[in-house]
Amino acid sequence: xxxxxxxxxxxxxxxxxxxxxxxxxxxxxxxxxxxxxxxxxxxxxxxxxxxxxxxxxxxxxxxxxxxxxxxxxxxxxxxxxxxxxxxxxxxxxxxxxxxxxxxxxxxxxxxxxx
Amino acid sequence: xxxxxxxxxxxxxxxxxxxxxxxxxxxxxxxxxxxxxxxxxxxxxxxxxxxxxxxxxxxxxxxxxxxxxxxxxxxxxxxxxxxxxxxxxxxxxxxxxxxxxxxxxxxxxxxxxxx
Numbered sequence: 001x002x003x004x005x006x007x008x009x010x011x012x013x014x015x016x017x018x019x020x021x022x023x024x025x026x027x028x029x030x031x032x033x034x035x036x037x038x039x040x041x042x043x044x045x046x047x048x049x050x051x052x053x054x055x056x057x058x059x060x061x062x063x064x065x066x067x068x069x070x071x072x073x074x075x076x077x078x079x080x081x082x083x084x085x086x087x088x089x090x091x092x093x094x095x096x097x098x099x100x101x102x103x104x105x106x107x108x109x110x111x112x113x114x
Numbered sequence: 115x116x117x118x119x120x121x122x123x124x125x126x127x128x129x130x131x132x133x134x135x136x137x138x139x140x141x142x143x144x145x146x147x148x149x150x151x152x153x154x155x156x157x158x159x160x161x162x163x164x165x166x167x168x169x170x171x172x173x174x175x176x177x178x179x180x181x182x183x184x185x186x187x188x189x190x191x192x193x194x195x196x197x198x199x200x201x202x203x204x205x206x207x208x209x210x211x212x213x214x215x216x217x218x219x220x221x222x223x224x225x226x227x228x229x
Contacts, residue, residue, distance in 0.1 A: 034216075036219075044203065046217070105152075107155060108157065
């Protein structure tokens with residue numbers, strides 16, 4: 001079946017640094033990719049939806065200048081957490097689909113900001 | 115807005131025990147309902163879905179019935195195996211017809227099955 005690869009699986013960084021998370025669709029062209037975040041004991045929350053070649057659509061309350069999303073190709077979307085702070089520590093997961101395909105998820109990235 | 119509530123875990127069972135993980139939802143309109151499973155180190159995978167009231171989704175021995183009257187979509191399995199140990203997420207799509215573009219998830223329930 002279709003595979004979505006997400007890297008890194010775990011990252012620890014210092015406060016104030018930026019972290020980039022990659023999400024790749026390995027065997028299909030993902031016209032749409034989604035980024036979710038999950039805090040401990042809370043639901044997976046949709047952060048933004050990105051369509052290839054256009055600006056991402058952010059959910060209410062998500063800072064677009066802090067969470068930069070780039071979907072430059074049909075197989076790659078990146079989420080950059082800029083100037084990360086401890087409150088950004090969370091589990092981030094991407095998903096991807098294309099017309100006629102169901103949704104496929106990456107394995108997630110656990111971000112810890114010290 | 116739309117939301118999903120599922121029972122907190124972890125749920126610890128012995129092999130061959132009966133499993134129920136409760137899930138209720140609030141939604142306007144007629145959402146589609148899903149159960150996703152995440153095995154250790156892997157991404158979420160669709161386990162089963164139901165797109166309208168009274169539909170029953172089933173896969174790998176798991177079942178869930180879309181109950182509009184109780185706004186529920188409880189996950190059940192008659193006899194769990196150690197290999198079923200995973201995190202289970204209940205979700206709804208605010209689009210009808212099974213479209214999965216925008217999902218609203220519950221918190222996830224960790225299931226641990228002991229031999």
